[in-house]
Amino acid sequence: MDPIVIVGGDAAGMSAASKFKREHPDRDVVVFEKGEYVSYAACGMPYYIKGAVEEFDDLLQVSPEEFIEDRDIDLRLHHEVVDIDTDAREVTAETPDGAVSLSYDQLLIATGARAIEPPFDGMDLDGVHTLHSLDSAKAVHDLMDSGSVSAVGIVGGGYVGIEMAEAFAEHGVDVHLFEMLPHVLAPFGEMVAEKVEDHMREEGIELHLDTAVDGFTGDGDTLDGIVVGDDTVDVDLALVGVGVAPNAELADDAGIELGETGAIATDEFGRTSAEDVFAAGDCAEARHVVTGEPDYVPLALTANRAGRAIGQTMAGDETPVGDIAGTAAVKAFELEAARTGIIDEDAARDAGFDPVSVTITASSRAHYYPGAKPIHITMLADRDSKRVLGAAMVGREGVSKRIDTVAAALHSETTVGELEYFDLAYAPPFSPTWDPVLTTAKVLNGKLD
């Protein structure tokens, strides 16, 4: 029988390979990976550059040798798949030793996403980086460690931009962050963004909001400034993190259907439009638990669990890849920010809801317990169904996992009234009697009457 073939050796691909192999140790699983790293912790890169993660190797979760020797997966590094023939059920990869073709029984496309490279002048100057791979992280890490950098410009105020601001600041350099939109962290909403911005300014980050970067200037081949209109901000290192785009071209070229988001369209089991071809991770869409519609939110957990589910489905036990809620958390210096579901009123209306929202401030611990900190929460519900649609929160503690209670509520289509009566944990060091999530639900429910 032809092997299971997997294109891409990161979270989704290796999860699927491992799961399938556990179910069918006798079947062959071939993974083509174009680079030399597999299953690495991309989300850990900012903390490596910061110096909080000391060893580069700590970012490598499972080594190629372990996959090959312990898990008996036929992992082929430096193999870039350039063609999929869904009629012939065959893929072709370019390798250092020429092209190879291989027939598949079932195929998983797990090609991930890439950092978007905006068409700025000077993108190719020395000193301009994107954080698109472990190698790029290593390069930036070594530059910061060398002590040669005194001012850094970050282009983009998303997760990567926020985390990198903290990482750079740790090195004592001047940090400028440029964001085209009026606020950083767009998916977290304005309330959270403003708290994060205030805090970043307190920490000495120079924020340039509502500011479109025009490009970079160089002294010869070497970056020396970021151009914004008529101004130039002197920097000797620039990090461009303006988002990612799905690596969907390979699938598109093979005639596999893409969704409206530009990522590969999939059904609830991760199947694409081509027979026996699956897609998962940062190259694929997933179904949003609130809207029921396809969405593109490339995050690590989504890739891992979809890969695992598809491995199980390919092994004969049909398993849905799971819906996404867009649940996310980010650390910004001393602040934690988190979000889940739909928190933007326009997005809620576009999805057919009649959104009602509240924003409250509650305490992370009993008010009398030392160290209690404010938590700011925005929660959205649908006026008609009273269903919880999403929430965002920010504070110095107790935020990143409190959002999970709301995420759980989204998966169960909970109403605000139901959420208000969830029996959540209380002890003075950890929560007020009414947990902030309950208090928010209580206030929101009052507004729905």
Place this chain on the structure above:
Amino acid sequence: MDPIVIVGGDAAGMSAASKFKREHPDRDVVVFEKGEYVSYAACGMPYYIKGAVEEFDDLLQVSPEEFIEDRDIDLRLHHEVVDIDTDAREVTAETPDGAVSLSYDQLLIATGARAIEPPFDGMDLDGVHTLHSLDSAKAVHDLMDSGSVSAVGIVGGGYVGIEMAEAFAEHGVDVHLFEMLPHVLAPFGEMVAEKVEDHMREEGIELHLDTAVDGFTGDGDTLDGIVVGDDTVDVDLALVGVGVAPNAELADDAGIELGETGAIATDEFGRTSAEDVFAAGDCAEARHVVTGEPDYVPLALTANRAGRAIGQTMAGDETPVGDIAGTAAVKAFELEAARTGIIDEDAARDAGFDPVSVTITASSRAHYYPGAKPIHITMLADRDSKRVLGAAMVGREGVSKRIDTVAAALHSETTVGELEYFDLAYAPPFSPTWDPVLTTAKVLNGKLD
């Protein structure tokens, strides 16, 4: 129209009074409170004795004056209700100035619970305390502050015992904790208990497990030892915390039905067997969300939310008091322990389930992120329905609010397979990619196949 009458001025009573009054500012609400404090933070008492909460007044959440003046509630301190006549719809209270009787339109019994006083020899010695009121907390606090205490004995290894061990240890005295059962923290299960016990021993607490205390000895009227069989352990202060019993006698005497637990039986709106008479808080039963049966788990949130719901129902807007999951958290020195639902296999079987359980150890943060700590989790499910029944966890961080995700799952009758695919928050400083709750569900689900 006769007033709303409430017996007991703590969490349930004052929540109901406040809510009703907000809905009907024109109606009279009379609260009879036998003591002089209302709405106080009983759960904060150990932290006051520890010295973490510096001011006694911080434990008073809302003052009597605020209830009377700002909220226009007719609060009568030092009024102990001694009789309820459900036919005449009248209560009688003893006061410093003699008895008073009052007719009610609707009545709420919120008489709370009392510390159980075991029939030990020497319970009345100077130096033997229960933590049954703010006054008793103040007495113990002042004794510890006086520096006259050098060895303390705690009888009972429940929440109070664990929290008080930490509080006493902070004062540098020898601390002995006696528990009749083989383990402390019975509701948290053996796995959690053993971790807590190990940690308490590391912190210098002398644990006497599986050890029945026989009584206290004194030098004259003053405590000088705890008697266990033929041995005496020298202590100069003893704290007895062996649990609480519902103050249900007043209701019982009035012919109001009690449940099997000995607490006042209520329906989903908090109604008792007597017309227009409600009960809430530590004197009343509530419905368990997993079993659907009445249960008695006296905790602060349950009292607060039932009080509030009953206030709303009495005001004409029928509102269920909410089911309980027995969700609880406790801090034991540097450890957090938490539990929700059913975690005891025998209890699960008694409730008609076929329990399957797993215990795993996961990480509180990404494995490579500094400060990551192990979290130990036990989760129970029903083999047949695959429904999550409960969980307990313990660790140095990220425990107390992670339990809420499982509590939310219980309220929504979530299966283990559904929980495994909840989209929970991930960021390296706060969680591994698969949150420990997801990993536990994944392993448990594998065991259910």
